[in-house]
Amino acid sequence: xxxxxxxxxxxxxxxxxxKSLKCEQHMGHRAMYWYKQKAKKxxxxxxxxxxxxxxxxxxxxxxxxxxCPNSSLLNLHLHALQPEDSALYLCxxxxxxxxxxxxxxxxxxxxxxx
Amino acid sequence: GESVxxxxxxxxxxxxxxxxxxCAYSNSASDYFIWYKQESGKGPQFIIxxxxxxxxxxxxxxxxxxxxxxxxxxLQIAATQPGDSAVYFCAENLxxxxxxxxxxxxxxxxxxxx
Numbered sequence: 083x084x085x086x087x088x089x090x091x092x093x094x095x096x097x098x099x100x101k102s103l104k105c106e107q108h109m110g111h112r113a114m115y116w117y118k119q120k121a122k123k124x125x126x127x128x129x130x131x132x133x134x135x136x137x138x139x140x141x142x143x144x145x146x147x148x149x150c151p152n153s154s155l156l157n158l159h160l161h162a163l164q165p166e167d168s169a170l171y172l173c174x175x176x177x178x179x180x181x182x183x184x185x186x187x188x189x190x191x192x193x194x195x196x
Numbered sequence: 197g198e199s200v201x202x203x204x205x206x207x208x209x210x211x212x213x214x215x216x217x218x219c220a221y222s223n224s225a226s227d228y229f230i231w232y233k234q235e236s237g238k239g240p241q242f243i244i245x246x247x248x249x250x251x252x253x254x255x256x257x258x259x260x261x262x263x264x265x266x267x268x269x270x271l272q273i274a275a276t277q278p279g280d281s282a283v284y285f286c287a288e289n290l291x292x293x294x295x296x297x298x299x300x301x302x303x304x305x306x307x308x309x310x
Contacts, residue, residue, distance in 0.1 A: 123303075138297065182228035184245050
């Protein structure tokens, strides 16, 4: 299994809603990532988890809350989002052995905030 | 801050031609580079990577060239096919303490005409 699976594929939410994005991989990878991608722009790093511990937070607003329940799962909890948070949210994973590793990406969750 | 950039935002080629996509990077400390392909509605897909101690690496129909003197990276696609149409991103990793911090370039749209 060489896939990173993200659910849901599409999500529409209001600014007062609470929702969660889910990501799962079964490649035995120990590093997992959240990226945000606006239309026609490159992906931008949000968070990095290494061995289930948060190792990088790229100054992301607290309305985005990541969680890594175990080595195969990564969640992104959303609360009180703004319309400008509408984007494609990408999850990725890598082996977690060295700093120079290729990342495997999921297909993303297309989020629209109304 | 320093960033990865691309010379050509769009590239149109005929099927069967060779394609060359260029990328300029400005951080001389970067020691690992990756090319990703992103099709519409999908996450970035790994194509090929190269470490800074190499200047060329070949894959199936693809070659990556790294010129550290001028901080330039290129992706060559041989016998380009319509299925190669996508956005291509180069990405760099600083390595060291910047674990997992891939920085993406702006992307090049490749269109292959039958």
